[in-house]
Amino acid sequence: xxxxxxxxxxxxxxxxxxxxxxxxxxxxxxxxxxxxxxxxxxxxxxxxxxxxxxxxxxxxxxxxxxxxxxxxxxxxxxxxxxxxxxxxxxxxxxxxxxxxxxxxxxxxxxxxxxxxxxxxxxxxxxxxxxxxxxxxxxxxxxxxxxxxxxxxxxxxxxxxxxxxxxxxxxxxxxxxxxxxxxxxxxxxxxxxxxxxxxxxxxxxxxxxxxxxxxxxxxxxxxxxxxxxxxxxxxxxxxxxxxxxxxxxxxxxxxxxxxxxxxxxxxxxxxxxxxxxxxxxxxxxxxxxxxxxxxxxxxxxxxxxxxxxxxxxxxxxxxxxxxxxxxxxxxxxxxxxxxxxxxxxxxxxxxxxxxxxxxxxxxxxxxxxxxxxxxxxxxxxxxxxxxxxxxxxxxxx
Amino acid sequence: xxxxxxxxxxxxxxxxxxxxxxxxxxxxxxxxxxxxxxxxxxxxxxxxxxxxxxxxxxxxxxxxxxxxxxxxxxxxxxxxxxxxxxxxxxxxxxxxxxxxxxxxxxxxxxxxxxxxxxxxxxxxxxxxxxxxxxxxxxxxxxxxxxxxxxxxxxxxxxxxxxxxxxxxxxxxxxxxxxxxxxxxxxxxxxxxxxxxxxxxxxxxxxxxxxxxxxxxxxxxxxxxxxxxxxxxxxxxxxxxxxx
Numbered sequence: 001x002x003x004x005x006x007x008x009x010x011x012x013x014x015x016x017x018x019x020x021x022x023x024x025x026x027x028x029x030x031x032x033x034x035x036x037x038x039x040x041x042x043x044x045x046x047x048x049x050x051x052x053x054x055x056x057x058x059x060x061x062x063x064x065x066x067x068x069x070x071x072x073x074x075x076x077x078x079x080x081x082x083x084x085x086x087x088x089x090x091x092x093x094x095x096x097x098x099x100x101x102x103x104x105x106x107x108x109x110x111x112x113x114x115x116x117x118x119x120x121x122x123x124x125x126x127x128x129x130x131x132x133x134x135x136x137x138x139x140x141x142x143x144x145x146x147x148x149x150x151x152x153x154x155x156x157x158x159x160x161x162x163x164x165x166x167x168x169x170x171x172x173x174x175x176x177x178x179x180x181x182x183x184x185x186x187x188x189x190x191x192x193x194x195x196x197x198x199x200x201x202x203x204x205x206x207x208x209x210x211x212x213x214x215x216x217x218x219x220x221x222x223x224x225x226x227x228x229x230x231x232x233x234x235x236x237x238x239x240x241x242x243x244x245x246x247x248x249x250x251x252x253x254x255x256x257x258x259x260x261x262x263x264x265x266x267x268x269x270x271x272x273x274x275x276x277x278x279x280x281x282x283x284x285x286x287x288x289x290x291x292x293x294x295x296x297x298x299x300x301x302x303x304x305x306x307x308x309x310x311x312x313x314x315x316x317x318x319x320x321x322x323x324x325x326x327x328x329x330x331x332x333x334x335x336x337x338x339x340x341x342x343x344x345x346x347x348x349x350x351x352x353x354x355x356x357x358x359x360x361x362x363x364x365x366x367x368x369x370x371x372x373x374x375x376x377x378x379x380x381x382x383x384x385x386x387x388x389x390x391x392x393x394x395x396x
Numbered sequence: 397x398x399x400x401x402x403x404x405x406x407x408x409x410x411x412x413x414x415x416x417x418x419x420x421x422x423x424x425x426x427x428x429x430x431x432x433x434x435x436x437x438x439x440x441x442x443x444x445x446x447x448x449x450x451x452x453x454x455x456x457x458x459x460x461x462x463x464x465x466x467x468x469x470x471x472x473x474x475x476x477x478x479x480x481x482x483x484x485x486x487x488x489x490x491x492x493x494x495x496x497x498x499x500x501x502x503x504x505x506x507x508x509x510x511x512x513x514x515x516x517x518x519x520x521x522x523x524x525x526x527x528x529x530x531x532x533x534x535x536x537x538x539x540x541x542x543x544x545x546x547x548x549x550x551x552x553x554x555x556x557x558x559x560x561x562x563x564x565x566x567x568x569x570x571x572x573x574x575x576x577x578x579x580x581x582x583x584x585x586x587x588x589x590x591x592x593x594x595x596x597x598x599x600x601x602x603x604x605x606x607x608x609x610x611x612x613x614x615x616x617x618x619x620x621x622x623x624x625x626x627x628x629x630x631x632x633x634x635x636x637x638x639x
Contacts, residue, residue, distance in 0.1 A: 001514050004500075004507055011502025011543075307498040310459055312487025313515045314480065391459040393494055394450045394571045394603075 001313070005321035006328060008301065015300070016329065019293045023333020023370055024340065026286025030279050031341035031358065031366040036348075037275035038362065039355025043190040044265045045258035047093065048245050050186040050195070051120040053218035054227050056243040056257050057088070057234055064261035066190065068093045070212030071240070078238045079217050084225040085234070089119035091216040092203040098149070098196065099172040106149050108196045109189055110173070112203030112213065119218045122197065128167045128182025133199050139173075140182035141165055145194020173206045188355075190265075228255050286373040290333070291380055294326060298381035302388055310390040315382075322381045330374030334367055405468075406567065406599030407433040407456055412465035414451050414622075425451040426462065427622040438590055438600040438612060443619035449603045450571065452619070456601060457490060457569050458482040470566050470599075487515055491560035493589070495572035497552045499544035505555050506531065506540035512563040530558040534588060550581035554588065561592055568593055570602040574609055586612040 009016060042049075047065045048056070057079050059069035079088045092112030097105045113120050113133070121130050122140070132138055141149065143164075149171065150162040165171075170179045178196065186195055198206065203213050219242070221230045231242035243257035254260070266272050298305070305318055345356035414426035426448045433439040441449045454460035455467055458474050461482075467474040470489065474482060491512070499508045506527050513523035531540050534554040536547075544552050553573060560568055570589065574582030586609045593600040602613070610616060618625045 003520065004503060004511065004514060007504075007507060008500060008502045301500070303496075303498060304500045307492070307494065308511065308515065309483075310457065310486065310492055311512050311515055312483050312485075312490070314483050317515065389459070391454040391457075393492070393498060394454050394457075394459070 001317055001321055002324045005324045008304075008321075009297075009325040009328060012297065012300070015293060015297045019290055019297070019329045020333045020336060022286060022289030022293055023330055023373065024336035026282050026290065026373060027334045027337025027366055027370050028340045028344075029282030029285065029337075030369055031338050031362060032344055032356075033275050033278040033282065034362045034366070035341065035345055035356050035358040036354050037271070037279075038359060039348075039357040040190070040271065041262055041265060042357050043188060043355060045247060045261040046187045046189050048247060048258040048261070050122065051091065051218065051245075052123065053091075053120055053245055054221060055219035055231060055234070056245060057217040057219055057238075058215075058241045058243065060239060060241045062241055064264040065257050066261065067264075068215035070210070071214040071217070072212060073214055075238065075240060076214065076217055079219060079234060079240070082230070082234050082237045084222050084230045086220045086222045086225075087117070087119075088217050088219045089114035089117050090200045090214050091120050091218050092200050092207075092213045093215045094203070094207055094210075094213075095191075095193070096173055096207060098178070098194075099175075100149060100151075101169075101171060102151065106194065107191075108145065108149075108173075108194045109191070110203060110206060111195060111197045112200035113197060114218075115199040115201060119220075122184035122186050124185040125182045126185055128180075130182065132181035133197065135179075135181060137177045137179050137202075138181040138198065139178040140184050140197040141180055142184050142186045142188075142195040144188050145196065146180075146183055148194050174208050176205055178206070231255050283369055283373070286370065287376055290329070290373050291377045294329070294374075294377035295380050295384070297325075298322065298384055302385065303393065305385045306388045306390055307393045309385075309388065310393045315386050318385055319378075319382045322378045322385065323375075326374040326378035326381070327371060330371050334370040337370070338363065338366060404434050405432055406435045406437070406470055407431065407439075407601060408466075408468045409452070409455065410466045412452065412455055412462045412467070414448075414455060414460065414462045425622055426455070429455075429465070429619075429623055431456075431617060431624055433599050433601055433615075435599055436594065436596045437614045438593060438602065440602045440604055440610065440613040440616045441619060442604060442607075442610070442616055443625070445605075447619040448622040449619050451622075453569060453571060453601065453603045456567075457492070458486050487512075488563075489566045491563070491565035491568045493553070493556050493560045493568065493570040493573045495575050497544070497556045497576070499552055499555055499559075501543060501545050503543075504541050505536065505544060505547070508544060508555060509540075509559045509562050511559060516563060526562055527558070530562045531555075533592070534558045548581075549577050550585060553577060553581075553585050557585070557588060557592065566598055568598065568600040570600065570604075572604055572606070573602060574604065574606045579608055582606060582609055 045065050059071055062069050076088060076090055094110050095107055096110050098108045099105055115134055118130055146165040150164040152160050153163050154160050165180055167180050170177055221227055227244050234242040244255040246256050247258040348356045409429055409431045412426045412429040415422055415424045417423055429452055443449055455462050509527035510523040513526055531537050536554055574585055590612050615627055615629055617627045
């Protein structure tokens with residue numbers, strides 16, 4: 001009977017197309033919006049992703065990775081003295097204004113790295129060398145920042161284009177020259193601004209007036225020392241806050257700086273509500289369109305279901321037929337919708353905007369929701385058919 | 397469920413009362429309706445609209461349960477059965493031909509004919525073979541892959557008859573089988589029903605308004621106001637203007 005149920009479904013192509021459109025649109029909206037949401041939210045812990053330290057140490061009042069509270073330089077020695085610490089390096093992060101050659105100002109994220117170890121340096125440079133940061137007044141800019149801070153140029157056709165900054169170009173930070181010696185590839189910041197890397201010592205010049213420039217300490221545990229256990233020890237010995245750098249936001253460990261950052265933004269911004277509304281809309285549209293279409297499909301076939309009942313099919317068989325039809329449409333709609341979401345996502349990834357992160361959990365959650373929509377549709381149909389008296393087949 | 401009785405009476409109802417609604421809206425459809433049909437017989441139920449023909453047919457088919465009286469089909473009492481048992485009884489022993497054919501338009505002719513066998517749980521290959529065989533009998537081989545809507549009214553009713561008989565039911569229930577057909581096609585269909593039902597293990601009950609097909613009946617039960625008014629062997633004994 002299930003094969004016949006499928007043939008009944010596929011035989012009505014207009015209804016099937018409408019059903020699939022509803023389900024696919026719903027799956028697309030839910031998967032795409034959720035993936036963009038998690039993509040944007042993944043930018044909130046960009047520093048953790050880019051810096052790649054095993055342990056971060058901060059002021060105890062720090063709540064997330066973008067919230068730097070200055071520490072005393074002597075804290076670095078206290079952390080280095082904790083048993084199990086292989087090494088600890090200073091890190092500076094702050095937002096400062098950069099003055100471009102055309103006189104414009106740009107807000108940049110200034111990152112100061114330890115000049116001896118370059119701990120926390122970008123993994124990939126598309127131009128230049130990290131060691132050149134040891135030269136006077138030098139910086140490394142990320143690719144996105146080089147584009148943002150680029151020079152506007154009017155072409156022969158009169159059109160204005162932006163020429164990205166390159167190695168050798170200069171700008172000013174706090175009236176001091178910053179000469180670019182490298183372009184790096186890093187993940188973009190949640191704020192969308194450029195990352196400018198320099199040495200930790202030079203940040204004292206670029207942030208003149210700030211008494212304390214130590215934002216975080218990057219710590220490497222000794223071989224065989226568990227990062228989480230070392231965090232406990234650092235906190236107990238120094239009174240500072242220590243974080244692990246794992247970026248699995250589903251891990252409920254309270255030690256993860258990335259996870260705490262993610263959930264800080266979740267709780268303190270309207271982003272989840274905004275995207276949640278779009279996802280809920282997708283769900284409601286799916287239920288409304290698919291439920292209505294499937295109900296209309298059942299209504300059109302009601303007299304045939306009544307005839308099948310009269311011929312001796314129990315409600316169990318008919319219910320299973322309707323479930324097979326609804327779930328088949330659900331799976332096809334899910335495939336189409338998630339396929340389209342993936343295609344859109346790939347196009348987005350190539351452009352880098354907006355970010356798109358489809359976790360396996362999003363895939364499975366979308367599948368569950370689409371099948372939920374199918375189940376609701378099937379149940380509505382089953383209720384309708386169960387109320388049909390088999391004797392109605394004799395009434396013309 | 398017990399095996400069907402070898403008794404010569406195929407269908408027997410006694411003292412059937414059937415009403416719908418209650419209070420001021422109460423409508424009495426059957427009043428002490430007594431009806432009998434024997435094995436190997438084609439019996440027609442006739443009468444004016446609203447006389448209770450379709451209700452009595454539904455009671456015999458086990459799709460309606462009467463408020464009073466007994467229903468016996470091939471020795472099996474239906475009035476004491478629960479819904480699941482009635483469903484199982486219909487599945488195994490009854491075939492249906494409906495007024496509006498009720499062929500599923502999104503299925504092929506072959507698939508439509510296979511439905512009763514698949515409801516019984518037959519394997520796809522077995523159902524397909526039996527469906528092809530019966531389509532051969534009704535002269536529709538070659539059309540089995542087409543959709544019912546591509547067939548004429550007469551051909552559609554032949555498909556419906558094939559579907560009604562494919563699982564070899566004991567009782568064939570026909571509700572106005574010729575009302576949507578012209579005279580000649582209706583006659584062909586009735587001839588086919590009669591030929592296919594000529595078996596000591598089968599009985600056919602036909603509800604009809606169509607006096608042109610009375611001649612195919614072995615007996616005709618005339619209904620009036622929810623009762624069987626009389627049973628005749630010869631259609632000429634009926635007053636056609638009364639029907």
